[in-house]
Amino acid sequence: MHGVPALDLDLDGAAGSEARARRAARCFLGGLTGSDRERLGQQTRQDVVLVVSELVCNACRHAPGRCHLTMALADAGVRVTVEDSSRELLRPTGLPGPSGYGLFIVATVGRMVHVERTATGKVVETVVGDR
Amino acid sequence: MDIDRAEALLTVVVRGSGRSVIVRPEGELDNDTVQPLSEALEDALQGPPGPVVVDCGGLSFCDSTGLNLLLRMSREAESDGRPLLLAGLSPIVTRLFEITGAKSVLRIYPTVDDALAGQEG
Numbered sequence: 049m050h051g052v053p054a055l056d057l058d059l060d061g062a063a064g065s066e067a068r069a070r071r072a073a074r075c076f077l078g079g080l081t082g083s084d085r086e087r088l089g090q091q092t093r094q095d096v097v098l099v100v101s102e103l104v105c106n107a108c109r110h111a112p113g114r115c116h117l118t119m120a121l122a123d124a125g126v127r128v129t130v131e132d133s134s135r136e137l138l139r140p141t142g143l144p145g146p147s148g149y150g151l152f153i154v155a156t157v158g159r160m161v162h163v164e165r166t167a168t169g170k171v172v173e174t175v176v177g178d179r
Numbered sequence: 180m181d182i183d184r185a186e187a188l189l190t191v192v193v194r195g196s197g198r199s200v201i202v203r204p205e206g207e208l209d210n211d212t213v214q215p216l217s218e219a220l221e222d223a224l225q226g227p228p229g230p231v232v233v234d235c236g237g238l239s240f241c242d243s244t245g246l247n248l249l250l251r252m253s254r255e256a257e258s259d260g261r262p263l264l265l266a267g268l269s270p271i272v273t274r275l276f277e278i279t280g281a282k283s284v285l286r287i288y289p290t291v292d293d294a295l296a297g298q299e300g
Binding site: 064150 | 207209212240243246247271274278279
């Protein structure tokens with residue numbers, strides 16, 4: 049799978065992490081070329097930035113310390129993965145939860161949301177593509 | 180990181196127009212930048228009665244934190260019997276309101292002038 053455009057970003061979890069993640073996401077999307085660029089519509093790009101922001105926001109709010117953002121081009125769009133230090137799972141219920149609309153947005157815009165516990169925390173992954 | 184944090188800043192400009200207060204956030208609205216808008220809206224809702232218009236024309240991004248604030252303030256305003264109106268939504272904010280269904284709950288006008296006119300008419 050070498051050559052697939054991807055992004056790896058370590059975030060300290062402090063104020064400004066969300067903005068930094070969005071900037072990196074826009075930079076990633078803006079750096080796509082050729083057919084990679086053409087197959088992502090304007091709305092998908094906006095949705096990707098929104099999903100990145102929401103996932104990083106959740107990580108910063110609910111897990112202490114650093115988190116890690118990965119983005120990669122996938123067949124169905126852009127795969128967005130955020131790893132954080134909390135093993136507590138937030139469930140994408142399909143309804144706005146008590147803490148708000150964050151995961152609801154991710155579950156609505158993303159093709160699927162996959163949440164998995166790891167030895168040190170959890171990984172939340174989704175794929176955002178044209179709908 | 181200093182540059183990142185500077186970019187994350189949200190500024191809020193508040194002005195009056197007749198009985199109305201117009202609150203205009205500029206920049207990117209998220210969990211880290213929501214405070215100044217939250218304070219400006221609370222101040223506006225505690226001020227003299229009259230419509231409060233949120234001019235969203237300067238919002239280049241809004242996340243669920245910003246949406247939650249707008250929904251909460253809208254409910255507070257309604258319970259006080261005063262309208263909270265949104266105007267000048269960019270496509271990215273409109274999209275957020277569509278995804279979440281907030282579009283059907285919030286009172287949205289194309290422009291600030293439309294919002295103000297709607298209140299007088």
